Amino acid sequence: MHAMQYAVTLPADYDMGIIRERVATRGHLLDDFPGLGLKAYLMRERADGSPVNQYAPFYLWAAPEGMNAFLWGPGFQGIVNDFGRPVVRHWTGLAYEEGQATGHAPLIATRRATPLGEGTPPGEAVADAVERHAVEAKAEGVVASALAIDPHHWELLSFTLWAGAEAPAGAGDRFQVLHLSAPGRHGLRSGRLW
Template identity: 55%
Template structure:
């Protein structure tokens, strides 16, 4: 598995309904895409749930790294780059995908937390702790699923939690909080 995310920060006065409409009309293009586990179409809106920015920030989990590369070379990403500029793509080796009790429901919110593995920490022990934290997070009510990834270049862990409930209904988060506009699920 391989996780990736790009963040397109938009002007403070940008009408986020434009992004909502774009996802409503184009978001199903990756439904059933070979090699894709899922694409969560995520946004943050300035002043909502503590967000300081307007941002379109989709998060992908790929079963097949070749499909990821094909996507980045394909017409969809080319079109996005033409409309918004080519974004930097963050990526992590997928360590876990844990289903939650709300997996049958459409997720409406997401939380992404990234944290560095310190130079003084044992990386293997920290990853094992993160895997256990991921399993625990997946058991929480309202959780659709949880992904854990590792960027060994930065020695950074990233955890994405997809949630059934709106983010305003959830407690405080230490990470970025998003609205989920659509979830495309692919095929192996």
């Protein structure tokens, strides 16, 4: 599994209805994209308490071939044409879990980045993070949750989809989920990914 996200930060006075319309008219185009586990069409806005207006889709890919087909194909080119070429972050998957609310449509998502301290051996730190993730994924309201790592910056990334309109304190940056394309979601392997 590979996690990927890019963020398009928009002006403070940007009409976020444009993003909602974009997702409403184009979101379904990835509902059957080969190799895609899931894509959460995420948005956060200043009017909702966010520090920025931002469109920030998050992807879980079953294999790099699907991610590559998207990035080098017409899907990503649409973003480039409309907003310029954003930086695309990607992480190696460590764990994935379906939550207790798996049958519900997610309303919000959270993303939490945590630096991996230099004082702990990476294998030990990752094993501990995977154990914590398995417990956190059982929280009430969790639809699905993934844990990934960026070994270039030694940063853990926790991404969770929530059925309710709120998430627990400390869950991370909060986003609205405008649409979920999930053609390969049930093919994402649960638990530790090595």
